[in-house]
Amino acid sequence: MSRRARTIAEVGEFGFLARLLPTLRDGRGVILGPGDDCAVVQSDAARLLFTVDALVERVHFRAGWLTPRQLGRKAFLVNASDIAAMGGAPRWCVVHLAAPPQAPSADLSAICRGIAAAAAGVGASLVGGNLSRARELSVTVALVGVAPRRPLTRSGARPGDLLYVTGALGEAALGVRALARDRTAGGPAVRRFRTPPLRLRAGALLARCGWASAMIDVSDGLVADLGHLCAASRVGARVVLERVPCSPRVHRAGVSLALTGGEDYELLCAVPARHRRRVERLATRFGCPFTCIGECRPARDGLQVVGATGAAVSLSATGHDHFARRPG
Amino acid sequence: MSRRARTIAEVGEFGFLARLLPTLRDGRGVILGPGDDCAVVQSDAARLLFTVDALVERVHFRAGWLTPRQLGRKAFLVNASDIAAMGGAPRWCVVHLAAPPQAPSADLSAICRGIAAAAAGVGASLVGGNLSRARELSVTVALVGVAPRRPLTRSGARPGDLLYVTGALGEAALGVRALARDRTAGGPAVRRFRTPPLRLRAGALLARCGWASAMIDVSDGLVADLGHLCAASRVGARVVLERVPCSPRVHRAGVSLALTGGEDYELLCAVPARHRRRVERLATRFGCPFTCIGECRPARDGLQVVGATGAAVSLSATGHDHFARRPG
Numbered sequence: 001m002s003r004r005a006r007t008i009a010e011v012g013e014f015g016f017l018a019r020l021l022p023t024l025r026d027g028r029g030v031i032l033g034p035g036d037d038c039a040v041v042q043s044d045a046a047r048l049l050f051t052v053d054a055l056v057e058r059v060h061f062r063a064g065w066l067t068p069r070q071l072g073r074k075a076f077l078v079n080a081s082d083i084a085a086m087g088g089a090p091r092w093c094v095v096h097l098a099a100p101p102q103a104p105s106a107d108l109s110a111i112c113r114g115i116a117a118a119a120a121g122v123g124a125s126l127v128g129g130n131l132s133r134a135r136e137l138s139v140t141v142a143l144v145g146v147a148p149r150r151p152l153t154r155s156g157a158r159p160g161d162l163l164y165v166t167g168a169l170g171e172a173a174l175g176v177r178a179l180a181r182d183r184t185a186g187g188p189a190v191r192r193f194r195t196p197p198l199r200l201r202a203g204a205l206l207a208r209c210g211w212a213s214a215m216i217d218v219s220d221g222l223v224a225d226l227g228h229l230c231a232a233s234r235v236g237a238r239v240v241l242e243r244v245p246c247s248p249r250v251h252r253a254g255v256s257l258a259l260t261g262g263e264d265y266e267l268l269c270a271v272p273a274r275h276r277r278r279v280e281r282l283a284t285r286f287g288c289p290f291t292c293i294g295e296c297r298p299a300r301d302g303l304q305v306v307g308a309t310g311a312a313v314s315l316s317a318t319g320h321d322h323f324a325r326r327p328g
Numbered sequence: 329m330s331r332r333a334r335t336i337a338e339v340g341e342f343g344f345l346a347r348l349l350p351t352l353r354d355g356r357g358v359i360l361g362p363g364d365d366c367a368v369v370q371s372d373a374a375r376l377l378f379t380v381d382a383l384v385e386r387v388h389f390r391a392g393w394l395t396p397r398q399l400g401r402k403a404f405l406v407n408a409s410d411i412a413a414m415g416g417a418p419r420w421c422v423v424h425l426a427a428p429p430q431a432p433s434a435d436l437s438a439i440c441r442g443i444a445a446a447a448a449g450v451g452a453s454l455v456g457g458n459l460s461r462a463r464e465l466s467v468t469v470a471l472v473g474v475a476p477r478r479p480l481t482r483s484g485a486r487p488g489d490l491l492y493v494t495g496a497l498g499e500a501a502l503g504v505r506a507l508a509r510d511r512t513a514g515g516p517a518v519r520r521f522r523t524p525p526l527r528l529r530a531g532a533l534l535a536r537c538g539w540a541s542a543m544i545d546v547s548d549g550l551v552a553d554l555g556h557l558c559a560a561s562r563v564g565a566r567v568v569l570e571r572v573p574c575s576p577r578v579h580r581a582g583v584s585l586a587l588t589g590g591e592d593y594e595l596l597c598a599v600p601a602r603h604r605r606r607v608e609r610l611a612t613r614f615g616c617p618f619t620c621i622g623e624c625r626p627a628r629d630g631l632q633v634v635g636a637t638g639a640a641v642s643l644s645a646t647g648h649d650h651f652a653r654r655p656g
Contacts (some may be wrong), residue, residue: 014556033376036481036560037413037545038377038473046374047359049366052422052458052470059461073648085365094380096424096468130380133387135463140424142470145366153364217365232364312592 008108009101013131020109024116029091033094040129041092048091051082054140064183068092068107070194072114075139077196078219081265084200085217087152087207090124093143098134111139120255122200141190143268148207155215156272157233161296163281166199166267167288169222170250173261177253189249196265202286203267209282211275218268221260225268227303236301239294242308259305270296336436337429338387341459348437352444355453357419369420375475376419379410392511395407398522400442403467405524406547408450409593411473412528415535417481418452421471426462446586450528455484482560485542485598489624491565492607494527495593495616497550497580501589503652505581516518517577523592530614531595537610539603548597553596555631561598564629566585569623570636587633598624 008016017035022109026033032040036171055061055075080090095115099108108131116126124143175193178185199217206212214233218225222244230237246258271279276292297304305313336344345363354361360368383389383403394402408418423443427436428636444454452471503521506513527545534540541562546553550572558565574586599607601623611618625632633641 013553032481036483037410038379038416038479038541040479041376041378043371043374043376044369048369048371048472049367049453050422050472051366052424052456052468054424054426054458054460054468056460056462058463082365086368088366092378094378094470096380096382096470098382098384098466127378128380130382132382132384132516134466135386138426138466140380140382140468142422142424144376144472145380146495147368147385151360151366151368153360155364161399214345215365224342288406306424 005104005106007102008099008105011105013214016105016108016131020112023113024126028123030125034128039094040170041127047084049081049086049088049145049151052085052142053079053082054138056138057136062183063255065179068110071139072111073118074117074196075141076115076192077198078265079141079143080198080200081196081217081219083143084198084203085215086265087148087203087215087286088145089200089204090119090122090143090145091124092127093119093141094127095129096140097129097131100135100137101133103234115141120197125308135189139223148204150207150210151223152207152212152215152230152269154214154216154232157229157235157296158272159235159296159298161213161270161272162268162276162292163226163237163239163294163296164271164290164292165222165245166202166286166290167197168245168247169218169264169266170246170258170261172196172263173257174250174253176263193263196263197288199288201268202290202328205282205285209279211279212269214273215267215269218264218266219262221262222268223259223303223305226256229268229270230303234299236297236299236303237294238297238301238304238306240308241305241313243291243293245289245291263264272302329406333428333432333434336427336431336433339425339433344433344459346434348440351441352454355448356451358453358455362454362456367420367422368425369455373474377414377416377475378412379407380468380470381407381410382466384466385464393507394522396438397437397442399467400439401446402522402524404443404446405526406593408526408528409473409524409545409547411471412526412531413543413595415476415531415543416473417528417532418447418471418473419578420453421447421453421469422455423457424468425457425459426466428463428465429461431465434538444468448583450526457515458614476532478535478538480535480540480543480597482542482544483556485557485561485563485624486600487563487624487626488622489541489600490604491554491567491622492597492599492618492620493546493550493573494614494618495525496573496575497546497592498586498589500524500576500591501585502578502581504591521591524591526618527595527616530618531614533610533613534597535618539607540597540599543595543597546558546592546594547590549590550596551587551631551633557596557598558631561624562627564625564627565622566625566629566632566634568636569633569641571621573619573636575618588615
């Protein structure tokens with residue numbers, strides 16, 4: 001006898017919660033976890049970070065691209081990446097799940113458990129949530145973290161500051177391309193799309209050392225997010241294409257993936273040139289590459305990507321705008 | 329020459345934010361407001377409350393039922409109601425807006441300004457947000473508040489405790505009924521649907537006095553939320569139908585609106601009978617009625633609604649399940 005998976009409409013909002021809640025464990029500083037009107041948490045720091053981000057079906061992923069658990073994990077990670085970009089530590093999150101009535105209840109539980117497991121992996125916890133009906137599946141996570149003494153913002157870069165990026169770029173966009181062709185695709189690029197990196201250690205060390213002047217996470221593509229950093233800092237920038245770290249796979253597929261692909265979740269930061277040696281020594285503790293890709297320029301220079309010879313490279317797309325593009 | 333409103337797809341995510349952000353003002357404890365990877369806030373209390381809630385088109389409202397500004401305000405108020413139900417004070421919120429590409433950009437700005445204005449009205453502020461494409465409009469707000477010394481949970485009620493409710497019930501559900509018939513409907517019931525009450529003062533006084541044993545906000549209907557309080561407290565309850573506060577309008581339309589209509593956003597609390605006189609004296613400072621509607625019973629009695637003679641009243645619906653019902 002085969003059993004059909006029960007839908008969330010059959011189980012109901014309250015039935016769903018009654019089953020899910022006992023499986024979630026309380027974490028650090030959690031006085032009262034999910035299940036009441038609010039969570040109650042105890043903060044050991046007065047200065048907090050607060051951010052929100054969502055993964056929406058047909059915008060950020062398509063059916064079958066991620067398992068429910070992977071989707072939950074990724075929803076946490078993309079939020080935690082914003083905390084990393086300020087140099088903080090994630091602490092407590094809440095989730096709003098919107099799902100069609102025919103969604104299997106077990107899938108929605110798996111999303112929540114994916115969030116909770118990813119949070120627990122970095123000393124944070126899922127403390128509350130909410131469920132409602134919608135035409136398409138979406139997972140919205142709001143995350144509170146502990147701020148470092150001096151949070152790194154997008155707005156402190158000055159002309160002459162060097163631009164560094166953690167890890168490598170373009171891999172996740174290559175994974176999206178593979179999944180769009182074949183949703184059963186595998187391999188490192190697909191894995192990278194499913195599980196973005198989380199540069200908490202690099203972010204925290206960069207905020208603590210006091211040498212970086214500005215930081216942002218690369219979620220919309222290097223060019224777009226560098227554009228945000230430049231706009232906030234009122235500077236221009238010049239990136240040397242050959243220095244942008246990407247795998248041979250991404251290189252073969254087209255380096256524009258590394259410039260405008262999006263979904264990288266690496267950190268991009270500006271460091272005054274006088275701190276170059278010190279910050280590169282510090283970077284040996286990041287647990288990932290840390291590559292100088294160019295420098296900040298006066299605002300009038302705008303944002304240029306140049307080849308090794310200094311010739312400008314034309315950019316066909318400037319980044320990820322969720323209203324302009326779709327996955328696949 | 330008439331100008332067509334520009335859509336969010338035309339303005340773009342970043343263009344939208346560039347226009348909206350300068351119009352938002354920073355509030356109490358806000359070190360860094362919207363526009364960076366995270367907001368940075370400074371808390372004057374170590375113990376915080378954290379909650380999330382969403383208003384989704386076709387689930388919580390239909391097109392034309394609320395202006396964009398009213399929708400933003402309501403999205404804040406329903407979250408703040410959860411903070412009120414623990415006895416806390418709302419402080420900072422973030423919003424995730426999901427909208428179809430053809431949504432007018434000005435409408436989405438108005439939603440955000442509605443949130444910000446409602447927050448400012450109670451000493452809180454909108455500190456961040458995110459925008460993504462979706463098939464239907466939804467507004468998800470996550471809210472952090474300051475907890476009272478002893479937050480009131482759902483789980484402290486004991487058999488014999490008296491049950492009180494603030495304000496009056498059923499009006500908003502009557503408003504939903506009117507709007508479902510005619511989306512241009514007006515009047516007090518529709519106004520009540522559009523602008524739920526926010527019982528912060530009653531909640532804070534009830535938490536501070538130490539006399540209430542449990543509290544919840546009535547968002548899914550009295551019977552459903554009393555059911556949650558009873559389940560968490562492991563008690564039963566008996567409500568006397570004639571004591572349930574509702575307007576003559578609601579009474580004429582059917583008292584089931586007051587029992588199971590939902591959208592009331594009043595507070596329901598349990599108070600040991602020995603504190604009856606003191607809590608009723610305190611309630612003169614709530615700024616709204618505070619009515620004893622029944623009492624907690626042993627768990628084996630379940631949840632009963634009785635007439636003045638003590639005869640049980642049958643309940644046709646037990647509350648609001650978003651997967652089972654639709655507005656209209």
